[in-house]
Amino acid sequence: MKHAVRKLLLASALGVALIGSASASTLVVAQNFDPQTLWPNGTTASDNLNAGSAIVEALFWVDPNGEVFKPLLATGYELESDTSVIVRLREGVSFTNGEPMNADAVIHSFNIFIDTSKTPAYARVSDPFESIEKIDDYTVRMRLKYPYPPLRLALSQMYITPPGYWNEVGLEAFGLRPIGTGPFVFESWARDDRLVMSLNADYWGEGPDGITELVWRPVPDEIARAAGLMTGEFDIAASLPVAAALEIDARPDLSMVPVPSYRIYQMILSSLEEHVSPLQDRTVRQAMNYAVDKDAIIEYLLFGYGVPLRGQVLREPQLGFNPDLEDYPFDPDRARALLAEAGYPNGFNLDFKCPSGRYAQDREVCEAVAGMLADVGVQTNMIILEPGEFLRQLRASELWPLAYVGLAPQDDPDLQVSQYHSTWRYSYIRNAELDRLIDTGRQEMDVEKRAEIYRDAMALMREEAPIIFLFGGVDFYGTSDRVANFNARGDGRFFFYGVSATR
Amino acid sequence: MLRYVARRLLLTLPVFVGILFISFLLTHLSGDPTDLILTPDTPDHVREEFRRRHGLDQPFLVQFYQFCIRALQGDFGNSLRFNQPALELVFERLGATAELALAAMFLAIAVGIPAGVVAAYRRNTPIDLGVRAVSLFGLAVPSFYLGVVLIFVFAVWLRWFPSGGRGTWMHLVLPAVVLAVDQLALIARTTRSCMLDVLNQDYVRTARSKGLGEGWVVWGHALRNAFIPVLTVIGLQFGILLGGVVVTETVFSWPGVGRLAVQAIYARDFPVVQATVFLFAVIFVIVNLIVDLLYAVLDPRIGYK
Numbered sequence: 134m135k136h137a138v139r140k141l142l143l144a145s146a147l148g149v150a151l152i153g154s155a156s157a158s159t160l161v162v163a164q165n166f167d168p169q170t171l172w173p174n175g176t177t178a179s180d181n182l183n184a185g186s187a188i189v190e191a192l193f194w195v196d197p198n199g200e201v202f203k204p205l206l207a208t209g210y211e212l213e214s215d216t217s218v219i220v221r222l223r224e225g226v227s228f229t230n231g232e233p234m235n236a237d238a239v240i241h242s243f244n245i246f247i248d249t250s251k252t253p254a255y256a257r258v259s260d261p262f263e264s265i266e267k268i269d270d271y272t273v274r275m276r277l278k279y280p281y282p283p284l285r286l287a288l289s290q291m292y293i294t295p296p297g298y299w300n301e302v303g304l305e306a307f308g309l310r311p312i313g314t315g316p317f318v319f320e321s322w323a324r325d326d327r328l329v330m331s332l333n334a335d336y337w338g339e340g341p342d343g344i345t346e347l348v349w350r351p352v353p354d355e356i357a358r359a360a361g362l363m364t365g366e367f368d369i370a371a372s373l374p375v376a377a378a379l380e381i382d383a384r385p386d387l388s389m390v391p392v393p394s395y396r397i398y399q400m401i402l403s404s405l406e407e408h409v410s411p412l413q414d415r416t417v418r419q420a421m422n423y424a425v426d427k428d429a430i431i432e433y434l435l436f437g438y439g440v441p442l443r444g445q446v447l448r449e450p451q452l453g454f455n456p457d458l459e460d461y462p463f464d465p466d467r468a469r470a471l472l473a474e475a476g477y478p479n480g481f482n483l484d485f486k487c488p489s490g491r492y493a494q495d496r497e498v499c500e501a502v503a504g505m506l507a508d509v510g511v512q513t514n515m516i517i518l519e520p521g522e523f524l525r526q527l528r529a530s531e532l533w534p535l536a537y538v539g540l541a542p543q544d545d546p547d548l549q550v551s552q553y554h555s556t557w558r559y560s561y562i563r564n565a566e567l568d569r570l571i572d573t574g575r576q577e578m579d580v581e582k583r584a585e586i587y588r589d590a591m592a593l594m595r596e597e598a599p600i601i602f603l604f605g606g607v608d609f610y611g612t613s614d615r616v617a618n619f620n621a622r623g624d625g626r627f628f629f630y631g632v633s634a635t636r
Numbered sequence: 637m638l639r640y641v642a643r644r645l646l647l648t649l650p651v652f653v654g655i656l657f658i659s660f661l662l663t664h665l666s667g668d669p670t671d672l673i674l675t676p677d678t679p680d681h682v683r684e685e686f687r688r689r690h691g692l693d694q695p696f697l698v699q700f701y702q703f704c705i706r707a708l709q710g711d712f713g714n715s716l717r718f719n720q721p722a723l724e725l726v727f728e729r730l731g732a733t734a735e736l737a738l739a740a741m742f743l744a745i746a747v748g749i750p751a752g753v754v755a756a757y758r759r760n761t762p763i764d765l766g767v768r769a770v771s772l773f774g775l776a777v778p779s780f781y782l783g784v785v786l787i788f789v790f791a792v793w794l795r796w797f798p799s800g801g802r803g804t805w806m807h808l809v810l811p812a813v814v815l816a817v818d819q820l821a822l823i824a825r826t827t828r829s830c831m832l833d834v835l836n837q838d839y840v841r842t843a844r845s846k847g848l849g850e851g852w853v854v855w856g857h858a859l860r861n862a863f864i865p866v867l868t869v870i871g872l873q874f875g876i877l878l879g880g881v882v883v884t885e886t887v888f889s890w891p892g893v894g895r896l897a898v899q900a901i902y903a904r905d906f907p908v909v910q911a912t913v914f915l916f917a918v919i920f921v922i923v924n925l926i927v928d929l930l931y932a933v934l935d936p937r938i939g940y941k
Binding site: 257304 | 674675677678719784788801891896899
């Protein structure tokens with residue numbers, strides 16, 4: 134009898150406990166790939182970083198809402214000189230294994246960051262950094278090899294790892310089971326299936342509200358990602374195709390979040406001396422710009438989800454965007470006139486390289502442009518490339534004379550514009566004046582002067598027309614109505630600070 | 637029998653070497669993986685370091701030689717993307733692929749063989765035509781399309797099954813059905829044509845005249861005699877399934893070997909491609925050997941020395 138009563142009490146206690154835990158909230162996020170490593174400085178792929186940075190935090194971060202640079206594990210920085218930076222760290226923060234987050238941890242992480250054999254993915258960003266020294270437990274001084282205007286970008290990519298644990302398990306093991314200061318803690322990881330994180334109850338800051346468990350699901354098929362959102366299996370789905378995005382927008386219990394991407398879609402018009410073609414003539418390149426109806430492409434191929442480029446590769450929120458520029462209007466008559474002026478009254482023939490499956494709608498955009506060019510007499514011979522081969526040719530400067538590409542460098546005007554510098558590995562333009570502007574802008578620490586330099590560079594680029602300016606891309610995310618305040622950056626990055634979940 | 641098995645296994649060694657060489661050759665011909673794994677703006681000295689570390693700067697034959705030496709010790713190298721041993725990555729996912737393959741095969745056999753038998757027995761009746769029509773449909777419909785349709789009907793609309801991933805038996809149903817449809821078609825047709833042959837034989841008539849029940853004649857005698865070609869088909873198909881069915885695994889986000897293989901191919905992750913190809917070859921050879929041994933069980937006339 135007593136035995137039975139005890140059993141009953143245990144059962145009801147268990148029942149209560151279960152009901153209690155049922156109010157715990159699990160959020161499921163579907164991305165394209167399973168992370169290769171959860172150490173954020175292991176790769177630059179956003180799928181890896183989104184998951185990894187929920188556990189391991191950086192010195193600063195850039196909030197998708199308004200692209201605002203904010204303190205995180207550091208509270209601020211000051212330039213002592215053009216090549217010396219003082220960084221102040223946040224006090225009272227610990228890693229979830231008890232190790233303190235302080236100058237020692239930052240020095241340890243910094244030294245790994247600048248070691249290109251350990252961190253090859255960030256080699257370009259870490260190049261300007263020379264050394265670091267401790268001033269006190271919560272202040273460090275970083276020395277640079279040269280003045281570096283995109284300093285903020287670099288500081289927001291320096292992720293801080295616990296030295297004790299890191300030295301104990303090593304780089305690879307850390308990436309499989311990381312420990313950090315972030316709002317979530319690693320729980321379990323069934324590769325290619327699900328990655329589970331639980332809430333860090335001792336998180337130093339304001340973590341996400343109402344989320345006790347975060348589950349990451351790699352779903353490679355974009356239609357399956359959309360389907361899972363519709364069935365309620367996922368609360369957040371990344372990288373949705375535009376058709377699915379429209380469908381999701383129409384449903385009352387789901388939201389579609391369009392995010393202007395950092396990716397700038399353009400047609401390479403090679404003017405290099407060794408790439409002999411009519412495109413070496415600036416008038417011809419300008420004619421090509423007049424020949425393409427960019428608004429029509431955005432309207433009909435992208436369902437309106439494309440950002441018109443104002444005749445430049447910098448986006449409106451970026452430093453150096455030139456508000457006085459406009460894109461070449463769609464004017465096929467003008468195009469034909471210019472071609473005749475350049476000596477091609479009957480047009481000419483051209484090879485046109487296009488990737489298939491590398492970007493959304495890549496073939497469709499290429500076919501549309503090919504049709505528009507044919508209208509003004511430019512016959513194109515389309516060569517379709519598989520993504521791997523396309524990337525190889527991009528790297529080897531073989532994408533000439535005409536090719537479709539979507540370039541997405543990190544968010545700094547220098548990184549965006551220096552892709553058109555004559556020394557850049559796959560630049561298809563050599564212009565001394567543009568080079569000069571880029572070189573000056575790269576070293577100019579004064580923000581206003583820098584902005585003016587890039588505005589001039591944009592005006593020059595518009596005239597020289599080294600590319601056909603097409604459009605800025607848009608990324609689509611879907612969320613269920615359980616999720617509030619979700620937003621993402623144009624580089625595919627999203628965070629859980631300030632995100633809340635109901636139920 | 638044991639000597640037969642030993643001799644067969646010995647004959648597989650040149651097969652494996654050949655496969656290793658061809659897969660090595662083809663993947664390396666496809667291009668340099670460095671550009672796909674490191675971002676395009678990586679400085680040159682970092683790229684060179686990466687290539688040196690992974691032996692990519694050596695001449696082709698030197699790379700192959702080094703690879704063979706290590707492979708003999710079970711080391712296929714580290715994945716270029718994951719920094720984990722390639723073979724380990726494959727083994728992690730083998731269980732998932734095996735689970736899916738077994739479920740699909742089970743479904744295909746359970747439905748396909750009876751369907752084939754009945755179709756043969758009731759030749760040229762509506763049942764026979766029905767079986768043949770459904771088989772044709774199954775072979776003709778691409779698995780990608782069928783998968784997406786099933787997801788939208790049974791997951792999104794009816795909410796009976798999850799839309800993807802692996803977990804409970806419910807996650808297994810839709811992908812197994814997609815795979816089974818293809819296999820089923822093949823098994824049903826093979827069973828049917830073999831049964832048609834056998835049902836005309838003298839010994840079937842003899843069995844009937846001996847007074848054996850029809851069920852025993854058809855399922856006991858005829859099927860057993862017709863079974864060898866069907867077993868061959870089952871064996872071959874099972875071997876293929878174990879290699880990982882890329883499209884189905886991708887559509888249903890099933891964490892199997894096929895998905896790993898295709899992602900590795902796109903990324904030119906040589907060690908993983910090598911490991912997958914090699915493992916697939918081993919599995920295929922073993923499955924074929926088992927099928928051959930089963931012949932002896934089924935048909936006492938076949939003996940191996």
